[in-house]
Amino acid sequence: MTALLEIGGLKAYYGATQALHGLAFSLDKGGITTLLGANGAGKTTTLRAICGMVRREGTIRFDGQPIDTMATEDIVRLGVAHVPEGRGTFVGLSVEENLKIASYGRRDKTHVPRDLELVFTYFPRLKERIHQQAGTLSGGEQQMLAIARALMLGPRLMLLDEPSFGLAPLIVQEIFHIMRRINEEEGVSMLLVEQNAALALDLADNAYVLETGNVVMAGPAADIRNDEGIRKSYLGY
Amino acid sequence: MTAITSAAPMTDDPRRSLGSYAMIGLLVLAAALPFLVGKSGWISNFTFLQLSLMIVYAIAVLGLNLLTGFNGQISLGHGAFFAVGAYTAAILIDQYSVNAWLTLPIAAILCFVIGYLFGLPALRLEGHYLALATFGLAIAVPQMLKYRHLEPFTNGVMGINLIKPDPPFGLPLSSDQWMYLAVLVVAVFMFWMARNLLNSRPGRAMTAIRDHTMAAGTMGIDTSRYKATVFGISALYVGVAGALHAIIFEFVSPDSFRFELSIAILVGAVVGGVASLPGAVIGGIFVQFIEKYADAMTKKISQAIHLPLELQPWTLYGLTLIVLIYVMPGGIAGGLAMLWAKIKPRQGG
Amino acid sequence: MEQLIQQIASGLASGAIYALLALALVMIFTATDHLNFAQGEMAMFSTYVCWQLIQLGVPFWPALGLTIVFSFILGLSIERIILRPLHGSPILSIVVVFIGLLAIFHSLAGSIWSHTIKTFPSPFPNVSFAGSGYIGAHQIGMIAVSLIMLFALFAFFRFTPLGLAMRAAAQNPVSARLVGVRVDWMLALGWGLAASIGAVAGAMVAPVVYLEPNMMASILLYGFAGALVGGISSPGGAVFGGFLVGVLENLVAYFGNLTEKAFGIYIVGNGEKLTVALIIVIAILTLKPAGLFGRTTVKRV
Numbered sequence: 001m002t003a004l005l006e007i008g009g010l011k012a013y014y015g016a017t018q019a020l021h022g023l024a025f026s027l028d029k030g031g032i033t034t035l036l037g038a039n040g041a042g043k044t045t046t047l048r049a050i051c052g053m054v055r056r057e058g059t060i061r062f063d064g065q066p067i068d069t070m071a072t073e074d075i076v077r078l079g080v081a082h083v084p085e086g087r088g089t090f091v092g093l094s095v096e097e098n099l100k101i102a103s104y105g106r107r108d109k110t111h112v113p114r115d116l117e118l119v120f121t122y123f124p125r126l127k128e129r130i131h132q133q134a135g136t137l138s139g140g141e142q143q144m145l146a147i148a149r150a151l152m153l154g155p156r157l158m159l160l161d162e163p164s165f166g167l168a169p170l171i172v173q174e175i176f177h178i179m180r181r182i183n184e185e186e187g188v189s190m191l192l193v194e195q196n197a198a199l200a201l202d203l204a205d206n207a208y209v210l211e212t213g214n215v216v217m218a219g220p221a222a223d224i225r226n227d228e229g230i231r232k233s234y235l236g237y
Numbered sequence: 238m239t240a241i242t243s244a245a246p247m248t249d250d251p252r253r254s255l256g257s258y259a260m261i262g263l264l265v266l267a268a269a270l271p272f273l274v275g276k277s278g279w280i281s282n283f284t285f286l287q288l289s290l291m292i293v294y295a296i297a298v299l300g301l302n303l304l305t306g307f308n309g310q311i312s313l314g315h316g317a318f319f320a321v322g323a324y325t326a327a328i329l330i331d332q333y334s335v336n337a338w339l340t341l342p343i344a345a346i347l348c349f350v351i352g353y354l355f356g357l358p359a360l361r362l363e364g365h366y367l368a369l370a371t372f373g374l375a376i377a378v379p380q381m382l383k384y385r386h387l388e389p390f391t392n393g394v395m396g397i398n399l400i401k402p403d404p405p406f407g408l409p410l411s412s413d414q415w416m417y418l419a420v421l422v423v424a425v426f427m428f429w430m431a432r433n434l435l436n437s438r439p440g441r442a443m444t445a446i447r448d449h450t451m452a453a454g455t456m457g458i459d460t461s462r463y464k465a466t467v468f469g470i471s472a473l474y475v476g477v478a479g480a481l482h483a484i485i486f487e488f489v490s491p492d493s494f495r496f497e498l499s500i501a502i503l504v505g506a507v508v509g510g511v512a513s514l515p516g517a518v519i520g521g522i523f524v525q526f527i528e529k530y531a532d533a534m535t536k537k538i539s540q541a542i543h544l545p546l547e548l549q550p551w552t553l554y555g556l557t558l559i560v561l562i563y564v565m566p567g568g569i570a571g572g573l574a575m576l577w578a579k580i581k582p583r584q585g586g
Numbered sequence: 587m588e589q590l591i592q593q594i595a596s597g598l599a600s601g602a603i604y605a606l607l608a609l610a611l612v613m614i615f616t617a618t619d620h621l622n623f624a625q626g627e628m629a630m631f632s633t634y635v636c637w638q639l640i641q642l643g644v645p646f647w648p649a650l651g652l653t654i655v656f657s658f659i660l661g662l663s664i665e666r667i668i669l670r671p672l673h674g675s676p677i678l679s680i681v682v683v684f685i686g687l688l689a690i691f692h693s694l695a696g697s698i699w700s701h702t703i704k705t706f707p708s709p710f711p712n713v714s715f716a717g718s719g720y721i722g723a724h725q726i727g728m729i730a731v732s733l734i735m736l737f738a739l740f741a742f743f744r745f746t747p748l749g750l751a752m753r754a755a756a757q758n759p760v761s762a763r764l765v766g767v768r769v770d771w772m773l774a775l776g777w778g779l780a781a782s783i784g785a786v787a788g789a790m791v792a793p794v795v796y797l798e799p800n801m802m803a804s805i806l807l808y809g810f811a812g813a814l815v816g817g818i819s820s821p822g823g824a825v826f827g828g829f830l831v832g833v834l835e836n837l838v839a840y841f842g843n844l845t846e847k848a849f850g851i852y853i854v855g856n857g858e859k860l861t862v863a864l865i866i867v868i869a870i871l872t873l874k875p876a877g878l879f880g881r882t883t884v885k886r887v
Binding site: 305311313358361362364365366368369370372373374376377380381383384385386496500503507511546547548549550551552554555556557558559562563566 | 619620621623668671672675677678679681682683685686687688689690692693694696697698803804807810852855857858859860861863864867868871872875
Binding site: 051053071072073076077081082084088089090091092093097100101102103104106109149152153 | 747750751753754757758760761762763764765766767768769
């Protein structure tokens, strides 16, 4: 089985500041993998580097194809959906437009109504608000919209950046539950970045722990969850 | 100009004092020029007029540099203050028989006040918006000058004709040579003042505002008052240049102060380098040079590349602006300074 | 009274032109945060192209159609070739480039077609009709064409996937990239559209103001005023603002005329058109920078 995402020697820069120093890891098809680590460990940067949103060097292969020199929109069109930090809602567009825009880059537009229906089975709440301006949605609804929009891209890999950020625990539970369903029912692999390590380890199959731009720990999520030493020294709980 | 200092802080570098000696020598030579040439006609009166105009434009460009290069405010309408200065001088001389040189401080003060007042609302504007407000000002100025109730003073579209003052104390100079000398003295004074201003505490505050408006605010600099004041000072410089222009050119009319003038000052600033005092001199030379020779040059270029039509100077202006922004955003002075920085370590090692 | 109605009617006609230009300005502003100072001269240049085509024997409407296509390509190329490499440059650089473009188009038009004033044909038949005492056929045509343009644009942005993508790219470029929208191309398309709108505005106003390289300077200033009145970030507001300043411009002249007749004092007239526009611009910028319908932006440190 080939890896869905292979990363080697990845360096990333914000202007003159280097944020990643030769990061390497790979992701198998199918599961949910989580990237853990303290603030500034480079989790968000890793996701951004994969999508070409920051200046980067190194090798990134998606399904065997090198994407490290490709533009963001082309990477997205290959099937990598990024749910960004802060949700990236188009606040001035309606919920429906927020979803439809995601099918813009796909050649075949006939499946759009079907995709919309599919998305609404996961997020019925969005269907109720379909004509509402997206900026008026609550934080939880906007997070749902961000994931739904990513799903509309018909992705094979979803990159999720802090989907729990600023949300009430109950809503986080609901969203994480839906993410698991999407993962299993639609076969979308996921790479999840989370501040809340406990939450992420409960959901994920595998985990990587980052420290200042390097992988310091890797393994099945269950092992890391059960290793009190790792938890105490890296994850702080 | 040999010393390229740009905005760098002054140091006690011995080469630097050598540079200032060279500069003083050069200035003395420039001032002695009309006496050396005398009435031999070796350098024509017309050439002296050209030189004077270059110096006048250098003062105007310096005014815009203070605002844009050192304070970060964009103005596309400095032709307006040039016009105010020119008309102030012309009206005072023409209608009130004021001594030509006395009109300079009056034009300076008036332009400072108008600039400050224009700057007051404008200081709430940043970047593009200030550019827009001044853009509108530049376009509207000729129309304002034609305003009916101003006509008794401005003489409407006809404009005002003046006569150059004669050299005083029976100096053995032609009036163009005397003008040149006077303009040179004024320019040296204005540049010296600008340098002192930039090296002072308020000058450092000015550049701090340019670099980080908000941070400067939190450091206790009253940014709005500073910005309005700098706008006033900038207008003062351009106003003095306008007054000098009226005196040596012996004529003002509304259509001498069209949008083209504001663009010319901007082009001078960008070509010389907005954040540089010597850059203003380069800019002034460029403006006058283009005004004088661009016609002939564009004709030559059109012929050389066998264009079926005759290019106009403005095409050259536009191309110069765009190309400079790409290859030398710091202008000629900035470019030379960068070149110097590249060469210097090799010399030292 | 009759004169007042007449003034308002012709104010609406010039307002239609201002509205188109304001819309073009807003289109570029919302996508790039730039005020395009060359917009007027680009429109003027396009109008000359249209005139040239008509001189060559092309009927008015096909000539306008070809001009629109030409302008679209022109605007698109300017964004791709000249402005694209300057993304992220300081504002001064961008403003200077716009002024450079302004100078180039202005002087090129003078070089190619000379500075002599030319008449420009009106496509609308000169007929009299009920109410033609108040408003001319060409003025009605101007308003009609502008409204058709505005509705077509509205429909394009509201109902087509490309229009949606352009709106998304303007609103949130980062998110737009993340859903596969080619944001750079959307900006270029916006430029192309803006240039096309300007071309229509130029061809509609040229029969009134005559064709010459300076024809657009004051119209551009009124376009800016209109865009600012409506809120520079709101397309609908810009259109409304354009019509508003058009009417305002004529009313100022009308009441100026009235006071002169009544009291024998001249205050303001047609000669102060640009000053009036400048005052509107500065007043809006300082008193209500967001305009009547715009959003206020919060600046981050």
